[in-house]
Amino acid sequence: MFWADQIANDLKDKGPQLVDDAWTTSGFAHIGSLRGIIIHDTIFRALKNRKINTAYSFILDDFDPMDGLPIYLDAEKYLPFMGMPMRSIPSEVEGKTLADFFADDFIKTMEIVGTNPEILSAYELYKSGQMDEAIRVALDNAPKIREIYKKVSRIDKGDEWYPFNPVCEECGKIGTTRTINWNGKEVGYICEPEMVKWAKGCGHKGKISPFGGTGKMPYRIEWPAKWKVLGITVEGEGKDHSAATGTRDMGNHVAREVFSIEPPYDIPYEFFLFEGKKMSGSKGLGANAKDVAELLPPEITRFMMIRNYKRAIEFNPKGATIPTLFDEYDKAILAYKGETDFPDLAKVAEYSQKEGKPFTGYRPRFIKIAYSIQLPRVDIFKDAETEKGSPLTNEEKHEITIRIAYAEKWLTNFAPEQFKFQVKEAAPEVSLSEDQKRFLENFEKELQTTDWNGQEIHERLHAIKNSFNISPKDAFSAIYMIFLGKDSGPQAGWFISSLDKDFVLKRLREALK
Ligand SMILES: [Zn+2]
Incomplete structure (x- = not known):
């Protein structure tokens, strides 16, 4: 059974489901984040196919501090903002914060690949008071959480650590503050000049109610708190978080031992390697999700992401990745049409669609189209008709036009020499045996x-x-x-x-x- 259908099967008698994914708005989303979105969307669709009452939310972690400078931001301009919540930092676009700016770009990408989760803002969750009870529970259970840190993540936070970071009332930073006490109503805190390497606190000492958006819990506590507050029942994560002693493991312990809930159904998915490198969004090393999503038709992007979530994807647009993907997708369509007997692959084809059913008409191989457009005398449509053996339908012509556009993009920007050629006008000098x-x-x-x-x-x-x-x-x-x-x-x-x-x-x- 296709993995997403298996998950739906596992959850069929467990009541309404909330599938969730989240992402920190600290830079342009990298392609690995898009894998998460598409995997969760596939589960969402599989649950709906099973007639299970299901929703899909996506949380923008816009209250997180800026803890690194993406290479595409002007360092001189943005260095003073390091440590401030992303939602409080202005962008180059008038009236938009950096968090909004990066989120808008990623939301557009989500639309390109046909995912439409309900978008939530982490800051709004805090500000609206929805997180208040979880904050109180976390602060009351600070000793237990310190133990979990030690036990699971092998991190000794010390006896005076509390799971809350207020926004400094003096300098506005959230990445530099440390809570030093909690009396059930207010936290005392210090804005530390030397606590983190990437930002300098102002030294302010204050006292503030932790409720209603005055600060946030650290990520490892906040994640299970969101599960509790929103009632999230399905949420996976990339491999960097799913390792033993990692964020997920920690979250599971906090969920059970502090918030008294069972953690959501887990889907630990593999890395996305771009030109051999692991993606890292905030440092700007990774490929922008939107750029990659625009290289491929949405169904091919989805196909690549979901066919096997346990396998790392090695994406190299400068190699043979793209023509190979098209060929593999075409094979999945054959399975979908019942011409080969691979039921799981047929399901992958189905779940790869941006919307509606897969196109099952005639369509030439991508590589053939890529070759054809390099030849001077070829009428691709006429050739296709010959190969098909009957006139092309309008839909088929449309599909060929789409492949031509993607082939041109690939040849112009990425295709390696082996796929490019030009017929020599004059006979080249060659020595033949x-x-x-x-x-x-x-x-x-x-x-x-x-x-x-x-x-x-x-x-x-x-x-x-x-x-x-x-x-x-x-x-x-x-x-x-x-x-x-x-x-x-x-x-x-x-x-x-x-x-x-x-x-x-x-x-x-x-x-x-
Ligand atoms: Zn401060």
Whole structure:
């Protein structure tokens, strides 16, 4: 059974479900965060398919401090804001905070891939008073939480630590404050100049009620508090949080031992590696989720993210990742159509759609389209019609147009040399072996009477190659060399058929001189 359907199965008798995901608004969302959104959306859809009363929320952690400077922010301008809540820092856009600015960008990305969770603001949860009771419970249970830190995360917070960080009334920072006491009504705090490396507190000492948005709980306590307050029943996390002694493990203990709830159903999903690097959003090392989402049609992005959440994704747009993804997606569509017997893969195809049902009409391979648009004389639609064997429907034409656009984007920005070629106007200087010459000589003769289509030429080529006992590599590289000036290229029969017959024969004769 497809993993999301399995989860829905596990939860079918457990009442209404709230699927949740969250993200800190400290920079442009990286592509790994998009994986979380899509995985949770898939579970949300699977639960709804089971007719389970389900909602999907997404919390913007906009009350978190700015604890790092993304490379795309002006350091001089933003350094003084380090340690302040993201929601209190102005952006370059008039009237928008940095938190809003980054959130808007990510919400647009969510829409591109067809996810529409209910967006919540962590700050609003605090300000509205919804978190008050959890704050009180956490502060009352400070000794127990210190023990959990020691036991689970091997962190000794000391005996005077409290799970609350007020916003300093003097300097507005939240990343620098430390609560030093709690009397049931107010917390006493210090804004520490040296507590963290990334921000300097002002030294202010104050006393304030911790309720109604005057401060927040640290992330490891806040997460289970949200589970309790909102009634979240399903929430997974990326591998960096799911390791033993990690944030999730800690959250589970706090949920049970402090907030007296069972933690939500867990889905620990794997990393997303971009060009071999682990994503790190706030440091600006990772690829912007929106940029990646725009490289691919939404169904391919979703397909990549959900087909196996336990497997790390290695995404390298400068390699063969993109054409391979399209091919694999096409295989999933075959399964969906029942032409192959892979029921889980069929489900992946179904859940990969931005909306509606998968397109099941005829569509050429992505790589073929990418090759076709590099050839001077090819009518992609006519070619497609020949391959299909009947006229294209309007929907099929539309789908081909979409693939052409993505292929152009890929070729222009990323495609490696092996996928790019240009037919040489003049015969390139090449040195051919005797075997290669004999092979081309016969090919030239055969071509004169061959029907000018890819399949026919392909079959002739193979017949000649076999009769000469020449290796495929030697045979085909001879063809690529004389037309492209390099030793590899697109599928040869089809490639030759895309060229003018007289031109091909002339080039072969020139090469054999
Ligand atoms: Zn301060």
